[in-house]
Amino acid sequence: MTEYRKLGQAEITRELFRDFVRRQEVTDCWRKENSAWVVKSDPFIDDWSEEDYMTLTGCLKHTVSSGGLVYGAFCGGSLKGFVSVEPELFGGRQRYLDLSSIHVSADMRGQGIGRALFAAAKEWAEERGASKLYISAHSAVESQAFYKAMGCVEAQQYELSHVEKEPFDCQLECAVTRMSRDDFDFKRVAEGYKRRPFLHKQVMEEFRKDMTRQTFSNGLDVGCGAGLSSKALKLICSHVTGADSSAEMIGAAKEVCGEEPGYDFLVCKAEEIPAGREKYDIVTAAGVIQWVEREKFLRNLWNIMDLNGYLLIYDFCISDRMKDNEAYSVWWHEVYLKEFPKPYRNEHVWTEAEVEPYGFSMLRQAEYDMVHEFSLDDFIEFMMIQSNVNVKVEKEKRDVGAVREWFRQSLEPVFLHEKETAVFTGYSWYIQKKG
Numbered sequence: 353m354t355e356y357r358k359l360g361q362a363e364i365t366r367e368l369f370r371d372f373v374r375r376q377e378v379t380d381c382w383r384k385e386n387s388a389w390v391v392k393s394d395p396f397i398d399d400w401s402e403e404d405y406m407t408l409t410g411c412l413k414h415t416v417s418s419g420g421l422v423y424g425a426f427c428g429g430s431l432k433g434f435v436s437v438e439p440e441l442f443g444g445r446q447r448y449l450d451l452s453s454i455h456v457s458a459d460m461r462g463q464g465i466g467r468a469l470f471a472a473a474k475e476w477a478e479e480r481g482a483s484k485l486y487i488s489a490h491s492a493v494e495s496q497a498f499y500k501a502m503g504c505v506e507a508q509q510y511e512l513s514h515v516e517k518e519p520f521d522c523q524l525e526c527a528v529t530r531m532s533r534d535d536f537d538f539k540r541v542a543e544g545y546k547r548r549p550f551l552h553k554q555v556m557e558e559f560r561k562d563m564t565r566q567t568f569s570n571g572l573d574v575g576c577g578a579g580l581s582s583k584a585l586k587l588i589c590s591h592v593t594g595a596d597s598s599a600e601m602i603g604a605a606k607e608v609c610g611e612e613p614g615y616d617f618l619v620c621k622a623e624e625i626p627a628g629r630e631k632y633d634i635v636t637a638a639g640v641i642q643w644v645e646r647e648k649f650l651r652n653l654w655n656i657m658d659l660n661g662y663l664l665i666y667d668f669c670i671s672d673r674m675k676d677n678e679a680y681s682v683w684w685h686e687v688y689l690k691e692f693p694k695p696y697r698n699e700h701v702w703t704e705a706e707v708e709p710y711g712f713s714m715l716r717q718a719e720y721d722m723v724h725e726f727s728l729d730d731f732i733e734f735m736m737i738q739s740n741v742n743v744k745v746e747k748e749k750r751d752v753g754a755v756r757e758w759f760r761q762s763l764e765p766v767f768l769h770e771k772e773t774a775v776f777t778g779y780s781w782y783i784q785k786k787g
Contacts, residue, residue, distance in 0.1 A: 353705050356468060359422040359434070364412045366405055371430035373458040374400045381491040382522055391493060398490075408453075412436055415452065421476045425456070425465045432457040435469040437477055437485070443509050447483035448525065450511075454487075464701050470502050471700065478528040484693070487524040488514035499524055503694035505685065527693035545578035545737060546604050549724040552584035552638060555666050555780060560588055562716065563662065563782050568634040572656070574622045575640025579605030585636050586614060593628055595620045623648035631658045639667040642699065650710035659787040663712065665702075668722060668778030670738070675723065675773040679766045687762050692740035707783060715782040722776045728767045731774070732759045 359368075376398040383392045400408070412422050415436045425433035433456040442448050451473055456466045477485055486507060489499050504524040514523060568589040573582040576594030578601055586592045586609075594605050594617045602617050609615045620626070622637070622644045635653060637644075653663065672684040704714040726734065735741060736756060744750040766772075 353427075354432070354463075354465060354468075355426045356472065357424060357426070359412070359416065359424050361413050361416040364409050364416065364422065366409055368409075368431050369405055371457070372432065372455075374398070374455065375458045376490075376492065376494075378492040378494075380493045381520070382493065382496050383491065383520070398492075411452070415439075420452075421473065423469060423472050423476070425460075425469060427460065432460040433465040433469055435473045437473050439480070441480075441482060442511065443484075443486065446486075446509050446525070447481065448486035448509075448511070449477045449480065449482040449484075451477075451485045451487045464703075466498060467502070468700060474526070474528040482528055484525045484527050486511060486514075487526065488518055488521040489524050491520050491522050496522060499526075502526060503689075505689045505693065508690065525693075527695055543604065545580070545601065546608050547733065548578070548580060548737075549734075549776075550580055550584070551668055551722050551724065551776060551778070552581045553587065554722055555638075555664075555668070555778065556584045556587055558718075558720075559664055559780065559782065562718075568662075570628060570630050570632050570634075572625065572628070572632040572635045574625065574635060574637040575643075576605050576617070577601050577639070579608035581636060581638040582609060582615065582617075584638075585634070586612075589634060590614060591616075593618065593632075595622070595625050597621045623652055625652060625656065627656045631661070632656055633658045633661045634664070635661065636664045636666070641665055641667075641702075646702070646706065647710070650707060650712060654711045654785065657785045659785060661785045663783040663785070664780065665783065666778065666780040668776045670734070671721075671775045671777045673775040675775065677766070677768065677772055679768070680772070683762065683766045688735075689740075691758065692738070692744060695739055695743050702781060711786050712783050713786050715784055717779065717781050719777070719779045722778055723773050724776065725771045725773050727771050728760075728763060731767070731772070732756060732763065735759055 378398055379393065379395050380391050381394045382389050412434075415438060416422050419439040421435070421437040423435050424431050435454040436452045438450040438452050440449075442450070454466065454469055454473070456469075473485060487499065487504060488511070489495060489504070499522075504526040507523040507525040510523045514521065569591065571585045571589035571592045573585050573592055573594045576582045576596045579594060582592050582594040582605060591614045594602070594609075594615065596602050596605070596619065599619050602619050605617055618625075622640060635657060641649075657663070672681050674680040701717070702714070707714055736752070736759070741755060745752055745755060
């Protein structure tokens, strides 16, 4: 199990890094040429010398002593990853904090440590009033893929000291404004959610094919939103209770599910859902776990679920890809994300070790792509309810009409046909309450 914690100045010594492996074999890097980013072959091995380790420890000590963050990941008592954030805001209106380093030991990469460290840096930066993290980032293709996955985009304002120190680095930024459950409790958002693509049905069909052919008697849909996930659960369940902390969403869910028998709904936080008339033999949670307190949530589920009952956690989101449409990918990264940066959300991937203490077993975790056709008008309305946009409209009071027109003007050159096929990326976690 990986332990995460802040590091104190006194423990940052050369000995701390005795089991840390910096080595990175680089083949291709991103370079900016004539205002465009291109991949260039530049093979080399990146590693640290003893002198580099001594410089690193000095820098990290200074970060802590000046009020910044140094946060480490430990496995078996050995440091296997760390991130540092400097304490001083810069960049004027950008309100940057400098993410000065983030590294994971070579023997532990690809296990979610980097993602957890990055999330901790975002949380710490937001608590200190920052709007964005600034990263002078390694240009290796693999490194840039990680930053892209974290929601980073090219910095709107370059910090010249970083450029001069590392001219081949990519200068990035990442918004740290955190979404909360309350950000969905708006009538505009609830109405938009009623018209989202009904991809939930495909997820439910895959669950039945992969895990069980049975039908269920009493289901619970946690964070039911506008009711599409409840409709999907009803396909394999006689009775469904939809629960959401937003009264607006519950109102929309009742409209979506209509007069069909076998539903009831309640306004309630995920961690506080009461027991039903009988225990639930299946629970689904679509796009909600980013906002829940895992320990309270699982403890409560243990009390209201049947032994051997299933918990299906899933989500899917629009990606930067459309079939046979490269212009869309360019629009996504160079236009959309710069106007509407991705807000911070907890995207931690649960593990068997994290659910087992609460009486659950992680049976399987899957990732997949799904597709959906949009007309231009339908796609604009879909984008109007993305979390990136909700932050600007509901929190920063951007005019809805002006935002909609921005989408139309920027997307018209991208939609080359009457309809375009958008690619969604999704995941499902199959969990079971142990008997």
